[in-house]
Amino acid sequence: YVTYRTIKPKQICNPCISKDKDKVVHIENIEDLGEKTSYCRCWRSAKFPYCDGAHGKHNRETGDNVGPIVVKRKNA
């Protein structure tokens, strides 16, 4: 079990997405969201900011346990 405090201060979570930018930000209008959208939180998706399942490979290779945030309408 690894706690947040054991992470080395200089570790990064984003290995390759938009590294030319100072900060990676995506803005989406709530009105444009579909019934259900999965957003990547592992920073390994080829479809970032959307989840493409790459977290599974990352978790298997590293022992990590990350997954997406799923935004859905209540009745979806």
Ligand code: FES
């Ligand atoms: Fe990153 Fe699914 S691909 S959370």
